[in-house]
Amino acid sequence: MSIAMPAPDEGTLAKRDRIIAAMQAIVPGEGVITQADALRPWESDGLTAYRQPPMLVVLPETVEQVSAVLRWCHGEGVKVVPRGSGTSLSGGALPLADAVLLGMGKFKRVLDVDYEDRVAVVQPGVTNLAITQAVEARGFYYAPDPSSQIACSIGGNVAENSGGVHCLKYGLTTNNVLGVELVLMDGEVVRLGGRHLDPAGLDLLGVVVGSEGLLGVVTEVTVRILPKPETARAVLVGFPDAESAGACVAQVIAEGIIPAGMEMMDRPAIHAAEAFVQVGYPLDVGALLIVEVDGPAAECDHLIGEIARIADHNGATTTRVSQDEAERMAFWAGRKAAFPAVGRISPDYYCMDGTIPRRQLPHVLRRMEELSAHHGLGVANVFHAGDGNLHPLILYDANVPGELDRAEEFGNDILRLCVEVGGVLTGEHGVGIEKRDLMPVMFGEEDLKQQQRVKCAFDPDLLLNPGKVFPTLHRCAELGRMHVHHGALPFPELPRF
Amino acid sequence: MLAPRDAQDLRAIIADAAASGRKLELRGGGTKADFGAPREAEIVSLTALSGVVDYDPAELVLTVRPGTPLAEIEALVAGEGQMLAFEPWGDAAATIGGTVAAGVAGSRRVTAGSARDHLLGLTAVSGRGEVFVAGAKVVKNVTGYDLPKLLAGSWGRLAAMTELTLKVLPAPRVTTTLAAHGLSPRAAHAAMACALGSNADVSAAAHLKRGITLLRVAGFAPSVEARCAALAGLLSDHCSLSLLDEAAAAPLWAEAMTGHKLAGAVGWRIHLPPRHAPALVETLEPLGIDWAMDWGGGRLWVALDNAGPDVRMLAAQAGGEATLVRADAPTRGRIPAFPPRPAGVAALETRVARAFDPTGVFATTRFAEDAHADQLSA
Numbered sequence: 001m002s003i004a005m006p007a008p009d010e011g012t013l014a015k016r017d018r019i020i021a022a023m024q025a026i027v028p029g030e031g032v033i034t035q036a037d038a039l040r041p042w043e044s045d046g047l048t049a050y051r052q053p054p055m056l057v058v059l060p061e062t063v064e065q066v067s068a069v070l071r072w073c074h075g076e077g078v079k080v081v082p083r084g085s086g087t088s089l090s091g092g093a094l095p096l097a098d099a100v101l102l103g104m105g106k107f108k109r110v111l112d113v114d115y116e117d118r119v120a121v122v123q124p125g126v127t128n129l130a131i132t133q134a135v136e137a138r139g140f141y142y143a144p145d146p147s148s149q150i151a152c153s154i155g156g157n158v159a160e161n162s163g164g165v166h167c168l169k170y171g172l173t174t175n176n177v178l179g180v181e182l183v184l185m186d187g188e189v190v191r192l193g194g195r196h197l198d199p200a201g202l203d204l205l206g207v208v209v210g211s212e213g214l215l216g217v218v219t220e221v222t223v224r225i226l227p228k229p230e231t232a233r234a235v236l237v238g239f240p241d242a243e244s245a246g247a248c249v250a251q252v253i254a255e256g257i258i259p260a261g262m263e264m265m266d267r268p269a270i271h272a273a274e275a276f277v278q279v280g281y282p283l284d285v286g287a288l289l290i291v292e293v294d295g296p297a298a299e300c301d302h303l304i305g306e307i308a309r310i311a312d313h314n315g316a317t318t319t320r321v322s323q324d325e326a327e328r329m330a331f332w333a334g335r336k337a338a339f340p341a342v343g344r345i346s347p348d349y350y351c352m353d354g355t356i357p358r359r360q361l362p363h364v365l366r367r368m369e370e371l372s373a374h375h376g377l378g379v380a381n382v383f384h385a386g387d388g389n390l391h392p393l394i395l396y397d398a399n400v401p402g403e404l405d406r407a408e409e410f411g412n413d414i415l416r417l418c419v420e421v422g423g424v425l426t427g428e429h430g431v432g433i434e435k436r437d438l439m440p441v442m443f444g445e446e447d448l449k450q451q452q453r454v455k456c457a458f459d460p461d462l463l464l465n466p467g468k469v470f471p472t473l474h475r476c477a478e479l480g481r482m483h484v485h486h487g488a489l490p491f492p493e494l495p496r497f
Numbered sequence: 498m499l500a501p502r503d504a505q506d507l508r509a510i511i512a513d514a515a516a517s518g519r520k521l522e523l524r525g526g527g528t529k530a531d532f533g534a535p536r537e538a539e540i541v542s543l544t545a546l547s548g549v550v551d552y553d554p555a556e557l558v559l560t561v562r563p564g565t566p567l568a569e570i571e572a573l574v575a576g577e578g579q580m581l582a583f584e585p586w587g588d589a590a591a592t593i594g595g596t597v598a599a600g601v602a603g604s605r606r607v608t609a610g611s612a613r614d615h616l617l618g619l620t621a622v623s624g625r626g627e628v629f630v631a632g633a634k635v636v637k638n639v640t641g642y643d644l645p646k647l648l649a650g651s652w653g654r655l656a657a658m659t660e661l662t663l664k665v666l667p668a669p670r671v672t673t674t675l676a677a678h679g680l681s682p683r684a685a686h687a688a689m690a691c692a693l694g695s696n697a698d699v700s701a702a703a704h705l706k707r708g709i710t711l712l713r714v715a716g717f718a719p720s721v722e723a724r725c726a727a728l729a730g731l732l733s734d735h736c737s738l739s740l741l742d743e744a745a746a747a748p749l750w751a752e753a754m755t756g757h758k759l760a761g762a763v764g765w766r767i768h769l770p771p772r773h774a775p776a777l778v779e780t781l782e783p784l785g786i787d788w789a790m791d792w793g794g795g796r797l798w799v800a801l802d803n804a805g806p807d808v809r810m811l812a813a814q815a816g817g818e819a820t821l822v823r824a825d826a827p828t829r830g831r832i833p834a835f836p837p838r839p840a841g842v843a844a845l846e847t848r849v850a851r852a853f854d855p856t857g858v859f860a861t862t863r864f865a866e867d868a869h870a871d872q873l874s875a
Contacts, residue, residue, distance in 0.1 A: 116690045116772050139696070161639045168636070174643065175614050190841045195770040197795050198600060198650070200818045200835040201866065202846045203613055206646025210639050227696045250555045256578055256667035256717075295698060296727065299720030355635045357556050387637040388556070427637040435640070442640055443630065450629040450853070451642045457848035469641070482515065482625060482855060 002408055003091075003433050005052065006467045008098035012078055016055060019078060023058050023100065026068045031106075033057035042101055045083070046148070047091040047434055049350075049404060054081065054095030061106045063181065063189060063219040070217065071187025073100060079463050080185070082213040084124065084156025087148040089351060090432025092160060092212045092468060099466075102217060104155050110134045111220070119178060119195050120225050124155025124218045128162070131223065140225040143170035146428070147336065155218045161210030163428035165261040165335075168386035170226070172428070174209040181220035182208060185459040195222055207454060212430050213465040215458040229294035232260065233304050234328045237311040238285030238318035242266060245287035246361040248314040249385045252291065255310065257303055261292040262386035263335050266365065269342065269380040269393070273334035276341035281334050282318045289385065290331050338382045339393065346378065346395035350407045354418030355427035358388045367417055368392060375410040377403070389427035390418070416441055431469045439471050448472070453479050498524075498540040504622070504659040510541060511657060512626025514858045521858050523653035525564060525595025528588040532599075533652070533834045533863035535826045543594055546659060554579055557636050558617065560662045563594025580668040582609040586755055594658055600650025604701035604713065604754045607693065607792040613649035615664045621648065621656035624854025634662045647849065654860065654867065655853035669700075669715035673725060674746035677710040677736035682790070683775040685710045688735035689793040690771065695731050697724040703753030704790040710736065711749055752789055756798025756822070759787040763804045763824045767797040769817025777815040781808065804828045809836055833865035 012019075023032045033039060039053040060066045073080050079099035086093050095101045107123035110131070114120070115138055120131055128149040131142040145164035146152055152162065158180060163172045170176070179193030192205040199205075208215050239245040245264055252259065265273065265288045274281040281288060289311070293303040308319050322328035334341075342349045356364055365381065372379045378395040392414055396407040415425050415435060419442045425435045439448060448470060455462070456476035466473065499521075501507040514521050520538040524530070527542075547564040554577040561570060567585060570593050574580055584603025585596045602611040618632030631644035648655055677688060682704065689702035692712050698720075701713040714724050729738050741749075752758050756766065769777065774794030781788065786801045797817075799808060804824060809832075812819035818836045821829065838846065846866060854860065860867035 114770075114772070115694060117770050118694055119770075140694075161643070163637060163639075171610065171614065172637070172639070174646070175610050184845070188841050190839070190845060192842065194816070196768045196817055197606065197792060198602070198611055198613075198768050200768075200820055201838055201842070202654070202849055203646045203650055204842070204845060204849065206613055206649075207642050207644065207849075209646075210643050227694055229698075230696045253557065253667070254555055256670060258667060295716075296696070296720055296723045298723035299717060302717055302719040355633075355637050357553070357558075357635060359553075359555065384637070388635055389637045423635050424633045424638040424640045426640050427635075428639055430639055431641065439641065442633075446627050447629045447631065448641075450623060450627075450631070451644065453852035454642055454644070454647075454849060457845065457852045480855060 002405060003050070003437060005096060005433070006473070008096070012098040013055070019076070019100070020056055022072050023056065023069065026072065027058055027060050027065050031059045031061065033059070042095060042103070045086040045088040045091060045093040047089055047094065047432065050091050050094050050433060052095050052097055054101035055098055057101045057103055059103045059106050063183065066102070066183045066217055066219055067187045067189055069100070069102060070183055070185055074186045074461065074463060077461065077463065079466055081465050082159070082217045084153035084159065085127065085151050087152040087156065088160060088430060088432055089353070090426065090430040090434040092430050092432040094433055096467060104153065104217070107155070107219065113225070114195070115140065117195060118225050119222055121220065121222045122154055124158070124221055125153050128152050128154055128157055135225050136228065139228050141228050142223055143176055143226050144173050154221050154223065158209050158218050158221055159211065159213045160430045163389070165263060165384060168262070168384070169258050169260050174206065176224050177205070177209055177221060178224060179222040180205060180208060180218045182216040182218055184216050185461070185464045193222065212432060212469050214455055214469060215464070230296050231300055232292055232294040232328060233300045234290055234292040234322045234331045235304055235307055235311070236320045236331045237289040237291065237316045238282040239287045239289065239314070239316055241286040242365050243362045244315045245289050246358060248289060248311050248316070249358060251310045251314060252307060253386070255306065257306060259291050259386060260294040261290070262384070263290045264288065264383040264385040265335065265338065266381040268378065269338050269382050272341040272345050272380055273338050276344055277333050277337045279330040279334045285317055290335055292328070335382065342380050342393045342395065347397040347399065350394040350396065350411055352392045352394065352411050352414050353389070353426050353429040354415050354423055355387070355389045356418050356421050356423035358385070360421040360423070364390070364417060364421060368414060371410060371413050375406050377407055377410055384427070387427070388423065412438060433468055436469060437471045439469070449474065449479055456480070498542050500542045500545055502545050504546065504620070504628070507541070507546065507657055507659060508622045508626055508628055511622050511624065511858060515624060515626050515856050518856065519858070520861050522861055522863070523657050523859065525592030526566070526588070526590030528591045529595065529599055532822065534830050534865070536861040536863045538861040541657070543657065544592065549573065550660060554665070557665050558634055558662060559665050560634060560660060561593055562660055563592060563658045565593050567591045567593050567596050574665050575668065578668055579665045581615065581663060582666045583612050583615050584609070584754070585612065593661060597649050597661060598651060598653050598658070604703055604750055604791050607702065607795060608700045613646050616645040616649045616661060617664050618662040619645050619648060619658050620660040621658045623656045624856065624858040632662065636664050652864065654850055654864065671718045671721045672713065672715040672743065673721050674741040674743065674750070675712040675714065675725060675728060675738040676741040677738055679708045680704070680710050680736055682778040684735065685790070686771065686775045686794045688732055691732055691735060692728060693793045695728070697728045697731060699728070701750070702793040703750065705749060705752060706788050709749060711746065711753065712738070713750070753791045756789055756800070759789060759798055759800035761787050761800030761802050763801055763828065764822045765799040765808045765819045766822045767799060767812045767817050767819045768795065769797065769812060769815050771795045773815040773817065777811065777817070780811055804832060835864065835866065
């Protein structure tokens with residue numbers, strides 16, 4: 001619990017009754033939640049170690065209401081924290097004691113599907129999976145598939161630039177969103193992008209996706225939908241160690257194959273998953289790969305053969321190819337159950353999310369074992385092997401005093417290691433509050449200031465989701481200041497022609 | 498023209514211009530100099546900032562300096578059986594920096610994404626004369642704001658990139674073109690929509706005015722063979738398809754992808770919802786236009802003899818946006834390159850531009866968007 005949030009503003013807390021009255025005037029009925037017991041379910045998101053009841057919750061139903069809420073809060077200097085389904089694993093939707101929590105859960109409609117142009121227009125509270133469900137009867141789906149897809153909302157996906165196991169081949173949210181309607185903190189409603197590719201002007205949509213709710217509140221999303229592949233097949237491969245599994249992954253890609261999914265699990269994760277779901281994972285291996293290919297049957301058959309050959313070449317000890325859909329799903333069942341499975345062997349676990357250059361995997365796993373010994377906490381690893389996105393699960397017991405803090409320290413050490421080997425702090429979960437204070441490990445002061453200047457262009461009073469992403473809050477006026485470098489006549493030595 | 502030798506030179510030039518209120522225009526190979534309005538600005542040539550910094554094919558990541566010729570990069574990655582999936586194109590002098598800054602993408606863009614989707618990270622000098630890093634050198638990253646997206650397609654209005662990290666992907670082993678002949682724009686669009694909406698994994702679809710429809714099927718040989726066979730059946734109600742050999746197909750794709758061959762002094766590029774493309778073509782044809790359709794109808798190149806007809810307005814009525822890509826200087830002085838955005842978006846865009854370039858060092862008269870930069874910087 002080492003991450004501090006900004007101190008609540010006493011002036012805001014003092015006018016809570018007036019804020020409630022104003023919100024009730026904008027969102028009538030049951031759309032404003034104020035009672036302490038009713039606020040409790042909203043006190044946390046997917047990063048449950050951090051809890052803070054919001055000052056109040058507002059659940060608007062129309063874009064006009066969202067705009068009016070933001071305009072009023074902007075005028076009064078009241079902070080706002082937007083929230084989709086609250087599944088963020090980095091604390092992106094953690095409430096603040098002096099902020100309105102703006103829940104977008106009532107925006108649940110699929111507005112339009114255009115199969116000819118392959119786009120769907122949906123409200124932000126529609127779940128990721130519901131988009132696929134809305135279009136699958138016609139043979140389409142929405143490609144990004146974060147593991148929380150039954151619950152997480154597309155608005156939250158936009159905020160976090162969510163990924164999933166298929167994103168090496170199909171991209172993250174940012175590669176699958178064509179447009180949004182966005183309400184700025186001052187209440188202005190803008191449309192960025194639309195139903196066609198590559199709109200004119202600066203790619204504002206590109207920076208809004210993944211901005212973690214700091215730039216605006218999304219009220220409508222236009223996504224691309226894709227034709228569902230004809231078939232999918234998976235192969236389950238066991239290796240004596242992570243080195244050989246990593247070499248196999250590298251060779252698959254070197255031979256020109258981009259699998260739909262390529263997941264690796266280490267020994268602790270394999271054992272936890274197998275004990276939980278009994279899908280027949282080999283227990284005598286050091287690393288397990290699930291490689292899935294999709295497309296026409298002819299392609300899948302060809303690629304599965306190639307992958308089995310490459311696995312064999314890299315010292316695979318077991319290779320099983322899915323013979324039918326049930327077996328393919330069984331291969332995945334263990335991987336998809338890895339988190340709850342680890343939850344069975346440990347009272348609590350803390351899920352990390354760094355990305356590394358894949359060639360660094362053996363080194364990183366070795367260092368992680370050392371860190372595990374140093375911190376006295378176990379770790380299990382699941383890994384989106386194709387794109388280098390690592391999810392170490394740190395095992396701890398929150399009821400043991402000090403263990404949560406140690407788990408956080410261990411996690412921070414892992415993320416520092418990821419950056420040290422040329423990777424990043426987060427591949428898909430977002431910075432939120434969780435990695436906020438580690439941002440200087442990856443970015444210099446000027447890098448962070450440049451990002452914050454973009455924030456200032458959208459929200460100059462820093463009222464939207466403050467305390468997230470950036471370790472240091474700079475006032476926008478201070479960030480805008482230019483340090484003029486006066487000096488000698490410029491560059492007499494430079495070639496001019 | 499200023500020719501910085503390295504990133505330090507470049508930083509000093511920009512810092513000095515910011516301090517002294519001069520305007521700079523960033524330039525790669527200069528192949529797109531005739532885009533946008535005539536302007537007066539000191540040219541900063543980035544061609545000396547050239548070369549590959551790091552290329553690790555197995556990691557699918559390539560880091561290069563902006564002045565590196567595009568052709569050199571394409572040859573390098575092709576040597577490893579890889580490609581830039583957004584299918585950039587340009588004249589011989591085109592650089593990777595200019596290509597990304599202009600948001601250039603080829604026919605494959607419809608399925609593989611644009612330059613913005615493949616720019617993973619960068620180092621740049623802002624209009625403040627300060628060096629910053631954004632994004633990263635791995636294929637999957639959500640740490641901090643995605644500033645590379647903003648710089649891709651920004652035409653040098655925000656910052657000067659000194660290093661770009663791009664995602665590369667395996668090149669398909671086999672690329673096949675299926676062609677149909679004699680289709681009307683409407684029939685061609687329907688066939689392309691059917692193909693792109695099928696699970697035959699068509700990677701590009703284009704249609705030329707003289708009635709040639711092109712579908713690209715790429716991948717591993719057994720898969721390409723199966724998908725080509727499937728497409729013939731899927732499209733049997735629309736057209737009959739024949740295999741086109743690659744020597745014949747390549748120039749046709751180039752026509753559809755670049756619009757360069759179109760006859761007419763004034764050229765437009767229209768991005769629009771594909772379903773509206775046939776009607777727009779039908780509206781424009783009586784005006785005597787030449788045209789080519791790419792991205793299954795999502796990109797329409799239009800050329801005509803003069804700037805008389807309001808192509809921009811007609812494109813807007815079709816839900817699209819028309820960008821002026823070819824015209825003489827007086828016309829480019831009169832008609833802004835990009836269509837105007839709604840006031841709220843335009844104001845936001847200006848604030849974002851000033852977040853990188855507060856004094857408007859890069860805000861020349863080339864783009865109407867920057868016309869008021871001087872007043873706003875106060």
